[in-house]
Amino acid sequence: MRIGFLTVEWTDLLDITLVAFLLYQVYYLVKGSIASRVFLGCIFVYVFYLIVKGLRLELLTTILQYFMGVGAIALIVIFQQEIRRFLLMIGKSTAFSNNRLFNTFFGKSDSEGQAQHLKKIADAVRNIAADFNGAIVVIKKNDDLEKFVQTGEVLDATISRNLLISIFNQYSALHEGATIVSDGRIAAARCILPVADGIDVPPSIGFRHRAALGMSEATDAVVLVVSEQTGRISLAVEGKLIGNISTNELETRLADYLNAD
Numbered sequence: 001m002r003i004g005f006l007t008v009e010w011t012d013l014l015d016i017t018l019v020a021f022l023l024y025q026v027y028y029l030v031k032g033s034i035a036s037r038v039f040l041g042c043i044f045v046y047v048f049y050l051i052v053k054g055l056r057l058e059l060l061t062t063i064l065q066y067f068m069g070v071g072a073i074a075l076i077v078i079f080q081q082e083i084r085r086f087l088l089m090i091g092k093s094t095a096f097s098n099n100r101l102f103n104t105f106f107g108k109s110d111s112e113g114q115a116q117h118l119k120k121i122a123d124a125v126r127n128i129a130a131d132f133n134g135a136i137v138v139i140k141k142n143d144d145l146e147k148f149v150q151t152g153e154v155l156d157a158t159i160s161r162n163l164l165i166s167i168f169n170q171y172s173a174l175h176e177g178a179t180i181v182s183d184g185r186i187a188a189a190r191c192i193l194p195v196a197d198g199i200d201v202p203p204s205i206g207f208r209h210r211a212a213l214g215m216s217e218a219t220d221a222v223v224l225v226v227s228e229q230t231g232r233i234s235l236a237v238e239g240k241l242i243g244n245i246s247t248n249e250l251e252t253r254l255a256d257y258l259n260a261d
């Protein structure tokens with residue numbers, strides 16, 4: 001096909017579509033973070049380079065070429081969080097372990113017992129909230145949480161309402177940080193989670209809620225947060241913080257998120 005003096009093949013259209021899609025994905029990932037300004041800066045430098053090259057300004061073109069060569073390595077360092085999230089996103093959508101059919105045959109996500117576990121967790125969280133004790137409980141979905149488990153006190157204990165209440169008692173040695181529930185066990189307490197630092201995070205929220213949000217950005221886990229100040233329960237899922245969850249809907253919400261594809 002000819003458009004004016006240009007010959008356009010179907011492969012060119014495919015190429016443009018793929019580049020547009022990738023650029024959109026990169027923009028979507030960095031949107032709202034400091035990295036978005038770096039991303040815009042890079043585009044600006046590249047457009048400037050194309051203009052300079054088009055005008056045949058040899059010296060400036062060479063300098064910009066060197067700059068962009070070194071810049072590629074700098075970008076990997078600057079965007080390491082976003083690159084990680086991008087690869088996680090691809091991994092999540094293609095992972096065999098997310099596949100229902102796979103799970104049915106290999107019995108991995110047997111919902112057997114899940115309802116009982118969620119009931120115990122929800123009961124404990126209701127109690128913790130009523131006592132105005134702060135808490136973070138991370139519940140594993142598909143992503144491996146071992147890296148986070150290792151930052152805390154490994155427990156590998158049976159899920160029990162009273163054990164959870166005891167962990168988050170303000171006099172407990174384990175009440176700081178997050179407790180991680182993984183594969184039907186309380187894997188660890190006092191765990192350190194990644195803190196959300198995007199510019200779209202409301203400045204009013206404290207570190208407990210930021211940590212819950214950060215964990216939900218980095219993994220597909222569902223994170224329950226109880227505010228020490230207000231006794232309110234929030235849920236962090238897929239990088240969103242849903243505040244003021246009513247105690248009655250807690251179990252249903254948890255089950256919905258954990259069982260959704």
Ligand SMILES: Nc1ncnc2c1ncn2[C@@H]1O[C@H](COP(=O)(O)OP(=O)(O)OP(=O)(O)O)[C@@H](O)[C@H]1O
Nearest residue numbers: 134176177178192193206207208209211227228229
């Ligand atoms: N990165 C982290 N990982 C896990 N837990 C954390 C992290 N950062 C802070 N916390 C927990 O949050 C507590 C501090 O909460 P802070 O008061 O700053 O948060 P908040 O969101 O305002 O919560 P609250 O409403 O309960 O006061 C710490 O004592 C610690 O237990």
